Amino acid sequence: EIYSDPAEIIDERYDYVIVGAGAGGSVLANRLTEDPSKKVLLIEAGSRQADYKNLNIEVPWFAALLANSRFDWNYTTVPQPGLNNRSLPFQRGRVLGGSTAVNYMIHNRGSRDDWDRYAEVTGDKGWSWDAMYPYMLKIEKLVPPADGHNTDGQIDPSIHGTDGPLAISLPGFLLGTDERVVNASHELPEFRYNIDQNSGDMIGIGWAQSTIANGTRTTSAGSYIEPALLRPNLDILVDTQVTKVLQTGNHDGTPVFRGVEFAQSATGPLFQINVTDEVILAAGAINTPQILLLSGIGDSAELTPLGIETLVDLPDVGKNLQDHPLLTSSYTVNSDDTLDNLISDAAYAGQQFALWQANRTGQLVLSPTNQIGWFRLPENASIWETHPDPTAGPTSSHYEFVFTDAYISFVGGPRPSGHFFTVFTNVISPTSRGSITLKSSNPFDPPLMDPNMLGTDVDTFVMLEAVKAARRFMSAPAWNGYILEEYGPFAEVHTDEEIIAYARKYASTVNHASCTAAMGKRGVVGEGKGVLNPDLTVKGTVGLRVVDASAFPYVPAAHPMAPVYLLAERAADLIRMSELLDSRAVLDASRPGEWRLMNQLQELLPFRLPF
Numbered sequence: 007e008i009y010s011d012p013a014e015i016i017d018e019r020y021d022y023v024i025v026g027a028g029a030g031g032s033v034l035a036n037r038l039t040e041d042p043s044k045k046v047l048l049i050e051a052g053s054r055q056a057d058y059k060n061l062n063i064e065v066p067w068f069a070a071l072l073a074n075s076r077f078d079w080n081y082t083t084v085p086q087p088g089l090n091n092r093s094l095p096f097q098r099g100r101v102l103g104g105s106t107a108v109n110y111m112i113h114n115r116g117s118r119d120d121w122d123r124y125a126e127v128t129g130d131k132g133w134s135w136d137a138m139y140p141y142m143l144k145i146e147k148l149v150p151p152a153d154g155h156n157t158d159g160q161i162d163p164s165i166h167g168t169d170g171p172l173a174i175s176l177p178g179f180l181l182g183t184d185e186r187v188v189n190a191s192h193e194l195p196e197f198r199y200n201i202d203q204n205s206g207d208m209i210g211i212g213w214a215q216s217t218i219a220n221g222t223r224t225t226s227a228g229s230y231i232e233p234a235l236l237r238p239n240l241d242i243l244v245d246t247q248v249t250k251v252l253q254t255g256n257h258d259g260t261p262v263f264r265g266v267e268f269a270q271s272a273t274g275p276l277f278q279i280n281v282t283d284e285v286i287l288a289a290g291a292i293n294t295p296q297i298l299l300l301s302g303i304g305d306s307a308e309l310t311p312l313g314i315e316t317l318v319d320l321p322d323v324g325k326n327l328q329d330h331p332l333l334t335s336s337y338t339v340n341s342d343d344t345l346d347n348l349i350s351d352a353a354y355a356g357q358q359f360a361l362w363q364a365n366r367t368g369q370l371v372l373s374p375t376n377q378i379g380w381f382r383l384p385e386n387a388s389i390w391e392t393h394p395d396p397t398a399g400p401t402s403s404h405y406e407f408v409f410t411d412a413y414i415s416f417v418g419g420p421r422p423s424g425h426f427f428t429v430f431t432n433v434i435s436p437t438s439r440g441s442i443t444l445k446s447s448n449p450f451d452p453p454l455m456d457p458n459m460l461g462t463d464v465d466t467f468v469m470l471e472a473v474k475a476a477r478r479f480m481s482a483p484a485w486n487g488y489i490l491e492e493y494g495p496f497a498e499v500h501t502d503e504e505i506i507a508y509a510r511k512y513a514s515t516v517n518h519a520s521c522t523a524a525m526g527k528r529g530v531v532g533e534g535k536g537v538l539n540p541d542l543t544v545k546g547t548v549g550l551r552v553v554d555a556s557a558f559p560y561v562p563a564a565h566p567m568a569p570v571y572l573l574a575e576r577a578a579d580l581i582r583m584s585e586l587l588d589s590r591a592v593l594d595a596s597r598p599g600e601w602r603l604m605n606q607l608q609e610l611l612p613f614r615l616p617f
């Protein structure tokens with residue numbers, strides 16, 4: 007049931023409380039309530055039950071309208087030295103569904119090398135690509151695109167799930183530029199075609215897979231929360247912000263955090279609730295570290311000046327923030343049939359909306375892109391003489407292309423009239439790391455957010471090379487007769503220095519904040535050792551776990567929503583497993599019933615147990 011008044015649930019008894027109903031929290035709310043003996047409370051700062059069915063959320067093309075809406079936290083970064091000290095809007099979803107309800111719906115599992123690197127740095131093989139692969143199938147339900155077009159050659163269906171909760175599809179409206187992108191890829195060996203970027207090897211140009219089904223956005227609220235809503239053991243409290251986790255005791259000298267404090271406004275009353283099993287933070291890579299720091303879990307050197315008593319000295323909380331810088335470059339085109347019409351021609355947009363309402367077809371079923379490309383810098387690039395390669399390996403990219411059949415810019419200014427094609431160049435394996443720190447001890451004060459965009463030589467170099475690569479791609483014969491010329495400031499930049507200056511002036515963020523409470527090796531504490539154990543429990547605590555984008559040690563070389571879904575699916579199994587282990591200190595297969603328990607345990611594990 008969904009509540010909006012804390013007084014209604016305050017006397018209930020819960021086994022788990024989950025903070026945040028985005029990608030991570032929604033998966034757990036569903037999976038943990040599969041066990042009818044466990045009662046779960048999910049607390050979400052955003053608003054009402056039906057909000058994730060708001061038209062601006064459901065219609066894929068309307069995603070752009072969600073920035074600065076009531077579904078957004080309306081955050082802003084601190085000035086970014088790498089971007090001429092500009093501050094950027096830093097979007098985060100604030101609604102059931104979290105950022106999955108406001109994002110651009112691109113569905114990437116990540117690369118084999120990314121996941122294998124997570125396994126390596128955590129010392130837990132369970133995070134490797136092979137071990138995570140069953141979850142990749144488990145979450146997905148591949149459905150036909152909205153226009154029902156033949157998708158042969160655009161995807162490898164054999165590597166996709168067909169009955170998972172998360173519906174995904176290929177673009178539901180074909181554009182004149184689709185064929186040109188694919189043909190350019192075939193014409194230029196440097197930009198090879200990849201039939202399915204979710205195979206583990208992401209490199210190449212391919213068709214975008216998106217969390218869209220029946221022409222409608224798939225959110226974590228629709229796919230994971232809604233199916234669990236009828237279960238009597240799931241309660242959801244909306245319009246409520248968790249302000250702290252609370253220490254409820256000590257276990258062998260380690261602080262136990264099985265309580266949360268929450269409020270509905272800065273001036274409203276504070277409530278508290280304790281649970282029997284775990285507090286699970288899934289508030290996202292900005293708010294999860296904020297809550298930890300407010301609770302006295304973090305770097306004591308930062309907490310003491312704010313008057314916050316340090317309960318667990320964990321220096322990495324809020325550190326290591328990673329994100330993907332984005333830059334758009336537009337071309338004028340020899341066509342009047344581009345998606346610019348949806349933005350500049352109200353009558354045309356109205357017709358398309360009527361189509362969407364009638365049968366969920368037309369151009370509004372589209373995400374901003376039908377094709378994406380992921381590429382690596384050459385092995386002999388000059389930067390590697392002085393810097394190590396930041397990617398996890400050959401299946402991970404240095405930079406990304408996103409293609410849009412319209413003019414797109416993230417830096418103000420009037421929208422030009424006319425028709426355009428835009429190439430995004432995004433730095434995908436950044437070396438820059440920033441931070442989330444508290445501005446004050448007031449939980450209703452947004453934290454200071456510093457993604458440190460283009461903060462290193464490597465990232466700047468990769469952006470430069472990505473822009474040059476985009477120019478090579480756009481000069482393929484496939485574009486002849488279509489692309490007219492480079493548009494605006496992009497057309498003015500030619501030397502490396504000019505391109506870098508252009509990037510600093512116009513780059514923005516893909517909103518992929520990650521890594522602010524990262525996993526490290528089990529038990530090892532201290533600066534650079536991570537915040538979480540490989541099972542996502544917070545180091546130096548009992549009863550507290552983090553299950554969201556904060557947990558990645560490196561930002562995925564991909565759009566990170568699906569990696570968060572995958573992380574959370576495994577987290578649910580890890581939690582059930584720790585339950586099983588706690589229930590009996592030593593399992594003995596010869597005792598009645600315990601063979602079954604051990605088999606159940608084995609089922610949860612990606613590796614063979616020694617029995």
Ligand SMILES: Cc1cc2nc3c(=O)[nH]c(=O)nc-3n(C[C@H](O)[C@H](O)[C@H](O)COP(=O)(O)OP(=O)(O)OC[C@H]3O[C@@H](n4cnc5c(N)ncnc54)[C@H](O)[C@@H]3O)c2cc1C
Binds near residue numbers: 098
């Ligand atoms: C504009 C935008 C576009 C993006 N595009 C893509 C894309 O195309 N593809 C892709 O893969 N990824 C994309 N992403 C990123 C992706 O959506 C996120 O990485 C992913 O949703 C993170 O999941 P999460 O569980 O960590 O956090 P979120 O999904 O952000 O969920 C966190 C939830 O916690 C709630 N919360 C926060 N603080 C509190 C508190 N104190 N108390 C209670 N509740 C709280 C929030 O309101 C939110 O609902 C995009 C993100 C944005 C913002």
